[in-house]
Amino acid sequence: MEKEFLTEDLPKKLVELLKEKGLKVSTAESLTGGLVSKRITEISGASQIFECGVCSYSNRIKHEILGVPSEVLEKYTEYSAETAVEMAKGIRRLSGADIGISTTGMAGPTGDNVGLVYIGISTEKNTFAKELHLSEGLPDEREKIRFLASCYALYYALEEIENGK
16 A cells, blocks of 8 residues: 555546546645645646645744634644644635645654644545654655655545545
């Protein structure tokens, strides 16, 4: 499964499934800085399924644009499952998309929790966040962490749609 997971076919599979089911997707990205949106929109036909992407690097944007409650940011921080859930719900609400995908966490290279990543997924029927630990303790792994986070975000969205939740 891991081999399939890391293939470049992941965004293509997601776009095809969304088109097949007549669904729309939007993204709210902090950690990945637009990489999930980029990977989706690189696929021909993505304009049929992609509503918008918000690069919400600052807490102000998470709060003012995505509607993440300030209490969530204060109590749990921007690097939390709670924030990822609120970001995914917020982008879905803002865009009217069927599925919202969010990413937040610490890509490093500095900080106490480098590699701690949260992926949020929100649909009408299900909203959740997944916690990942993607650091191998190596120097200069920031881009690897961001790429892996984008893979997981695409994978969890694909899995959620395939399961029809």
